[in-house]
Amino acid sequence: MTANDFSAALPALRRSDFPAAFRWGTSTSSYQIEGATREGGRVESIWDRFCATPGAIRDGSSGADACDHYRRWPQDLDLARDLGTNAYRFSIAWPRIWTQDGAPNAQGLDFYERLVDGMLARGLEPWATLYHWDLPQALQERGGWAARDTVHAYTAYVDAVTRRLGDRVNHWITHNEPWCTAMHGHWDGMHAPGIRDLGTALQVCHHVLLSHGLAVPLVRANAAGAQVGIALSLHPVRAASTSDDDMAAARRHDGLRNRWFLDPLAGRGYPEDVLALLGAAAPRIEARDLETIALPTDFMGLNYYFPETIAHAPGRAPLQTAVVTPPDVERTAFGWEVEPAGLTELLLRLHREYTVPALHVTENGSCYDDEVIDGAVHDEARRRYLVRHLAALRDALAQGVPVQGYFAWSLLDNFEWAEGYTRRFGLTHVDFATQQRLLKRSGQWYRDFLRTGT
Ligand code: FCB
Numbered sequence: 001m002t003a004n005d006f007s008a009a010l011p012a013l014r015r016s017d018f019p020a021a022f023r024w025g026t027s028t029s030s031y032q033i034e035g036a037t038r039e040g041g042r043v044e045s046i047w048d049r050f051c052a053t054p055g056a057i058r059d060g061s062s063g064a065d066a067c068d069h070y071r072r073w074p075q076d077l078d079l080a081r082d083l084g085t086n087a088y089r090f091s092i093a094w095p096r097i098w099t100q101d102g103a104p105n106a107q108g109l110d111f112y113e114r115l116v117d118g119m120l121a122r123g124l125e126p127w128a129t130l131y132h133w134d135l136p137q138a139l140q141e142r143g144g145w146a147a148r149d150t151v152h153a154y155t156a157y158v159d160a161v162t163r164r165l166g167d168r169v170n171h172w173i174t175h176n177e178p179w180c181t182a183m184h185g186h187w188d189g190m191h192a193p194g195i196r197d198l199g200t201a202l203q204v205c206h207h208v209l210l211s212h213g214l215a216v217p218l219v220r221a222n223a224a225g226a227q228v229g230i231a232l233s234l235h236p237v238r239a240a241s242t243s244d245d246d247m248a249a250a251r252r253h254d255g256l257r258n259r260w261f262l263d264p265l266a267g268r269g270y271p272e273d274v275l276a277l278l279g280a281a282a283p284r285i286e287a288r289d290l291e292t293i294a295l296p297t298d299f300m301g302l303n304y305y306f307p308e309t310i311a312h313a314p315g316r317a318p319l320q321t322a323v324v325t326p327p328d329v330e331r332t333a334f335g336w337e338v339e340p341a342g343l344t345e346l347l348l349r350l351h352r353e354y355t356v357p358a359l360h361v362t363e364n365g366s367c368y369d370d371e372v373i374d375g376a377v378h379d380e381a382r383r384r385y386l387v388r389h390l391a392a393l394r395d396a397l398a399q400g401v402p403v404q405g406y407f408a409w410s411l412l413d414n415f416e417w418a419e420g421y422t423r424r425f426g427l428t429h430v431d432f433a434t435q436q437r438l439l440k441r442s443g444q445w446y447r448d449f450l451r452t453g454t
Contacts (some may be wrong), residue, residue, distance in 0.1 A: 011391035015453040023405030025087035029132035032414040036070035040107040043139040045095040050192030059144035081122035084450030086126040091132035098136040104160035134174040145204040166223030174212040177233040199281040206283035213292035231301030245312035251310035267294035302363030306336040332405040340392035365409035377440040
């Protein structure tokens, strides 16, 4: 099935199938929605710089305006409230807090305090992500995440933010998708800062995980009773065939894609089978780093989008693997395979193999080529995607997995990184020329489900 089969029956869902205290939310990130990149004392971020590189962004755009959320946030939080959600995941832009002399930028802290108060006033529990990819460019010039000093710059930033907001934000996510920070930023170069070097990427990855571990006790010290975790992008991995070669290749791919993050966080160190293949690209690890990375957290955030199919590919360093595209599978407009059962599978795996105390789906969503017709967006494909993934989450709950929340990506159409404004993921349509918001059919479904329970 390549297209969406709209005739297939959808699973019946009830809100009461989920725990009473379940977090129903939407998710966003600073650079993708805020705009106002030169206001309030914000400094340049690696994404401002990257977007200015010819050819880096599909449509040549940037987050300079995005959804103008910096000014329109009251209206956007109204949208989240009107959906009937009870939680909202957002990220704090480090470039709004960073200053040359090290003292935090008061205007930046004030902005996020107003934003958080706006959430609280609307009954939205704030879920703050401390790093969703927008590093201050000045820190990149000192080596960025490849430099160990950036870990300490990060903890100083986390200290400033959690001191200020710790009395009102009880849920903190240290990092969003370290895979993307490290690998898209420094291996394939698709994301800022656009470096292409595996050794650098793995060092970055180690520093990001280390900074996570250092942030955990800091958040707890500054935000009494707060819960802290990390959000990982994980992918179910399938072998392209049942041959021994493909099965072993799938295992190696899983090693770098998933276990490379899960194992050290769980106190098992980096997976030996992958380390053995990395040679000189392996990261430098100092004494006690692995202990720091493994400090227990309160929850894990899972960002789930798609599974991957892997074939043995001799000659392709370092893993001798290739991602292949299975024919005849359902895909979104982005080309991402649609497989709700992959969500159930990942949640079960996290619960059984890694015994995390609590799980939240911190991102899940789909991109389609939406059109506004007669003042409405009939995004039936996205509605079906949402219903089927919620049903998959319910299946995991029924099998005893402690999933406590679901955050749909995204509240708004936004700046989709290297794809610019060509990929729409929102439950709300944004006309980027007029900044008009329009709730899509999928968003109406989410609202009706949350409000009526069916
Ligand atoms: C995730 C990112 C998020 C968004 C979605 C589509 O990898 O965390 O910012 O771009 O993909």
